[in-house]
Amino acid sequence: MTVSAEPKATNVHWHHGEINRDDRASILGHKGVTLWFTGLSGSGKSTVAVALEKALAARGVLSYRLDGDNIRLGINSNLGFSAEDRKENIRRVGEISRLFADSGVVVLSSFISPYLDDREMVRRIHKENDLEFLEVFVDCPLEEAESRDPKGLYKKARAGEIKGFTGIDDPYEAPTKPELHLRTDQLTLEQEVDVIIKNLQERGIII
Amino acid sequence: MTVSAEPKATNVHWHHGEINRDDRASILGHKGVTLWFTGLSGSGKSTVAVALEKALAARGVLSYRLDGDNIRLGINSNLGFSAEDRKENIRRVGEISRLFADSGVVVLSSFISPYLDDREMVRRIHKENDLEFLEVFVDCPLEEAESRDPKGLYKKARAGEIKGFTGIDDPYEAPTKPELHLRTDQLTLEQEVDVIIKNLQERGIII
Numbered sequence: 094m095t096v097s098a099e100p101k102a103t104n105v106h107w108h109h110g111e112i113n114r115d116d117r118a119s120i121l122g123h124k125g126v127t128l129w130f131t132g133l134s135g136s137g138k139s140t141v142a143v144a145l146e147k148a149l150a151a152r153g154v155l156s157y158r159l160d161g162d163n164i165r166l167g168i169n170s171n172l173g174f175s176a177e178d179r180k181e182n183i184r185r186v187g188e189i190s191r192l193f194a195d196s197g198v199v200v201l202s203s204f205i206s207p208y209l210d211d212r213e214m215v216r217r218i219h220k221e222n223d224l225e226f227l228e229v230f231v232d233c234p235l236e237e238a239e240s241r242d243p244k245g246l247y248k249k250a251r252a253g254e255i256k257g258f259t260g261i262d263d264p265y266e267a268p269t270k271p272e273l274h275l276r277t278d279q280l281t282l283e284q285e286v287d288v289i290i291k292n293l294q295e296r297g298i299i300i
Numbered sequence: 301m302t303v304s305a306e307p308k309a310t311n312v313h314w315h316h317g318e319i320n321r322d323d324r325a326s327i328l329g330h331k332g333v334t335l336w337f338t339g340l341s342g343s344g345k346s347t348v349a350v351a352l353e354k355a356l357a358a359r360g361v362l363s364y365r366l367d368g369d370n371i372r373l374g375i376n377s378n379l380g381f382s383a384e385d386r387k388e389n390i391r392r393v394g395e396i397s398r399l400f401a402d403s404g405v406v407v408l409s410s411f412i413s414p415y416l417d418d419r420e421m422v423r424r425i426h427k428e429n430d431l432e433f434l435e436v437f438v439d440c441p442l443e444e445a446e447s448r449d450p451k452g453l454y455k456k457a458r459a460g461e462i463k464g465f466t467g468i469d470d471p472y473e474a475p476t477k478p479e480l481h482l483r484t485d486q487l488t489l490e491q492e493v494d495v496i497i498k499n500l501q502e503r504g505i506i507i
Contacts, residue, residue: 112353112363120362146319155327155362156319157403167425168395171388181378188375189396196364196405218374 117197123299125194130203132231135238138203156199187215230271324404332401337410339438342445345410363406394422437478
């Protein structure tokens with residue numbers, strides 16, 4: 094290699110990249126957005142997210158799921174289940190969702206996130222960065238979620254083996270104005286996916 | 301934003317089950333990877349990352365930069381500069397880089413990250429998840445970095461106004477086996493970008 098005589102430090106302090114959000118949208122053919130799935134344990138949040146991910150991929154849309162599996166075991170492995178830690182869990186996931194949405198990815202974040210305040214915090218994190226945030230209320234009756242009980246958690250909560258379980262001895266504060274309200278007792282999984290896809294199209298996020 | 305009407309994943313055959321890393325690579329036309337830029341303050345880490353981002357975009361490659369600007373003000377806003385907090389800062393960035401690389405994005409993470417142990421932790425986080433991690437040593441002589449001093453930090457460190465500043469009164473542990481070693485005194489910015497692009501091509505990460 095030859096030694097260059099050119100000065101190279103002229104823009105070292107220049108932290109704003111030349112490539113921006115629009116450029117990334119052009120590369121991808123769609124915009125970034127965070128879809129925040131909230132609902133009871135067993136309501137079907139992850140099931141919808143997995144089905145949606147597949148429908149989006151068939152359209153060439155890059156999506157990525159964030160959920161307890163890749164968050165609690167990774168970046169939030171140093172958080173427990175105290176009230177404070179639960180809030181910090183949601184805050185970090187909100188910030189990560191924001192980064193992914195900024196990168197152009199359609200983020201599918203599935204967390205019970207039972208408190209209005211926490212979800213509003215995540216919404217604010219997005220709005221402050223001029224990013225779209227869609228709250229998706231996976232609205233499943235408690236009796237139905239409890240009868241599914243995919244992880245046996247309701248049983249343990251009823252037996253008092255788990256304390257502070259959402260819907261049993263801790264409240265679920267339902268969204269008051271979700272961008273998408275999926276009534277699982279009225280829609281099939283396919284219909285739920287269709288509703289979301291159409292909504293994303295209407296908003297001009299995907300084609 | 302310009303949205304293309306052409307589907308981008310026409311040759312992808314969707315299997316049963318969840319969308320995986322290979323599916324996302326098919327959508328994007330390249331694999332995900334973390335490029336971890338380490339070097340002194342003022343060494344040019346961000347400058348290379350910004351230039352690389354542009355070169356990648358010109359090739360239709362989706363990259364995303366993580367640096368102090370979008371991390372320290374966001375997810376790590378509750379961290380200070382104690383030894384413990386610095387380590388946690390790098391751990392979280394490592395976990396976020398891992399998620400992005402898994403999503404298919406070419407992640408450009410620029411952090412001084414002066415300690416071997418911390419960088420090895422980030423490498424391990426990736427290897428455990430079967431993800432590629434490329435350590436990029438932005439090797440700039442201290443005198444050169446200090447003479448640039450884009451943020452006036454070296455001046456403050458020399459005056460004793462900042463304690464524990466890397467290169468002044470805190471060590472920089474240079475990588476012993478970086479995947480990419482950029483000697484800024486021998487390469488122009490364009491050459492640095494070319495070296496990285498060629499390396500990514502040779503590894504089959506991008507075309």
